Amino acid sequence: MSAGVSTLRTARAEGAATDPAAMTGAEAAAQIARGALSVEELARAALARTDRLEPMVRAFSWLDRDRILRRAREADKPRAGKGPRGGLHGLMLAVKDMIDTADMPTQHNSPLYIDHRPGQDAAVVAICRAEEALIVGKADTHEFASGGRLAASRNPHDLAHTPGGSSSGSGAAIAAGFAHLALGTQTGGSVLRPASFCGIFGMKPTWGTVSQEGAKLYAVSLDTMGWYGRSVGDLALMAQATRAVRRPVKPRKTLRGTRIGLCRTPWWETGSDAMKAATERAAVLLRDAGATVVDFDLPEGFEQLNDMQNKVMRGEGRAAFLADYLRHGTRLHQDFRDRVEDADAIGWEGLRRAQDFCAACRPRFDAAMQGWDALLVPGALGAAPRDLTTTGDPMFQRAWTALHVPCIGLPGFADANGMPLGVQLIGPRHADAELLELAAAAARALGAAAVNPVDPTEPRP
């Protein structure tokens, strides 16, 4: 490949794993269903990795390994007469630590919420429990998922690099094999950016299809629940469990007959050479696999979407932090006081214009997508920065969040340093099932139908 872009070293085919520690959630679920693997074995394999690597990776803000084993053993007990197992039975799930859990703290990585214990699960957590996921712990997050204190998590591919954010620990936990599935949230780029940086699969479903109740709200017209896994099958399991999709996902066997727009976006030139090369390479691979891949330009005016998304986020964010502002004053991090005080001077009119602009773009995007199955876009600006004081830039995520459309992050590439480079597939609103079905075939075409967990190496000198 060009510009020093190569295949991601953790990429593999699906169904190839025999080691429980390497299985994707979907692979493990199949093994458990046929009685070839117990939930306890699966949990022990993940816990062994966690025991060994978590001190370096720091994905979790809260973890109780003994409880995980007790629950795993409980999950293996026969359940006479209780009907079929839940869709996430036995799979280990990490929950971003700004989503409430009734039986674990929810600390938001904020000094103001140390050992904070809400008395109830967030809606999505209750849903995952009802589907029998094994919730393993709370994944570290950028403070309140929006600013302030960075997560302590590091990129398992190279610990000197950020895993991205704000869903930092969620991405890291999946990449390192500490859990099969992880919940994140996206208001700007906080699910899909870590997916690209950490070389894993990520999904942001259509806005509004999964309840935000019990998660820290930031900008209500943008906030979207999302998730990670190590294959499209994992993403589909979560999409089905949460009813983001309302029919079974039937992965496409081939890309023949599909029409994919290569959308460099107005921000293409800000991307690194390696990311551009990875995106162009992905287009070639998809075309080789039978898809029609043709250049696609966003409709006129869409180049303003990043700026408009930012205004909506900060403008709606004024309401999000007022309670803590009044309660804690200057103990609240400046970033959040700035939101309350409208330090960016967005103003009400600026907010309205931005909200109305984003809203008007949504039906225009759907119309532009007539005849197209998906867009192929860069996964992020580049590989994860070698810098633990940043989470990177959501330049290639903001617009899709504002458009409310489903996004799937596929791994497969790496730069000259072996750091992951992913791509995104974007669909029209509510075409989440179709997008998953196409993404399954696309992932195979990219040579990364699944990824193995990665063992962190010491940072390069």
Place this chain on the structure above:
Amino acid sequence: MSAGVSTLRTARAEGAATDPAAMTGAEAAAQIARGALSVEELARAALARTDRLEPMVRAFSWLDRDRILRRAREADKPRAGKGPRGGLHGLMLAVKDMIDTADMPTQHNSPLYIDHRPGQDAAVVAICRAEEALIVGKADTHEFASGGRLAASRNPHDLAHTPGGSSSGSGAAIAAGFAHLALGTQTGGSVLRPASFCGIFGMKPTWGTVSQEGAKLYAVSLDTMGWYGRSVGDLALMAQATRAVRRPVKPRKTLRGTRIGLCRTPWWETGSDAMKAATERAAVLLRDAGATVVDFDLPEGFEQLNDMQNKVMRGEGRAAFLADYLRHGTRLHQDFRDRVEDADAIGWEGLRRAQDFCAACRPRFDAAMQGWDALLVPGALGAAPRDLTTTGDPMFQRAWTALHVPCIGLPGFADANGMPLGVQLIGPRHADAELLELAAAAARALGAAAVNPVDPTEPRP
């Protein structure tokens, strides 16, 4: 007046109350500030009414009178060196029982949430506590503020009549003088309809200006926090405390120079004769007081807004009840199972069209409001139905909720049976302060700058 419409018997001028039990929140705050009234006296006066009348009115789903007195005495203690009192200091606040309170149950009027205790306050509750409101209890609500089981609350003007809903107990508590202020929510018409039915003042601010965090979410693009009081001054206190307005509210001294559109709306003919007469009478009174009041027609296509709002509400509501659906199955009321299962067959496309339609109308409404200070519209379809199995119809509220605009409900009229008839003032988005300032003068012009609490009478035979 015509059609048997008269002045509401509880209507009065502001500043006229000497009995603490009759004072508005704003009047009481002024008395407390000058040292003429203690918080404990004020609380005892309200509690005396509650002790006597709550068994009939049933506004509360949870109430702890002894705690109220302890907190009132605490509020009267000197606070050397602690800075100015909060904006709601000493005022009694009821909280709709689908908004979380850390120290009181949040039961949603659902059999699935009996004695449910979240471990944290909702954002708006935390804000009101920071502003030193005295939270007196939880106001009964339609189940999950959206369907299922009706609140047990009755209309204090006549106990055989509904107080409206879903903020049933909040409206009843204010009308009966059990609290000075009450929190409600509106996704369809659930703040402003009870305001009209109960002869009190209500406000739904611009969408997104007050956090919904910690309230039951229903349709995220519609859900709006709101409140009640017995004067515009009370509404302004809440608007300032929640920062729905970001500058001090300076009530207009006169309506001269204002331009108000009499907007009968496309639903005018469904209104009762009495409501039509009250609205027309309000137009005359505002004109007599110096406002220019001219007929105003909504832009073309707006007649679809009610239907579109309903589709957005039900379509977005699909995500709202999934957790309880999975956890509780058929123990969850059919209304909520219907939402999850899309029993209305709205579908994703129907939802998108409705969302996009409502969004497109918002800037069009703002443009149409250029040169107008407010619209005058009916308060509700008619007076409160004499029927405790319904909360009435949100026909005259839905559109404004969908448009995200601020709404203020003003009382002042009554039908031939003495049942209240109110009107609404509607402003453009984010003009909440201006709307309050105009509403203060409008309320005076309607002869109802404030209302007294009402003593419930036994139902008419």
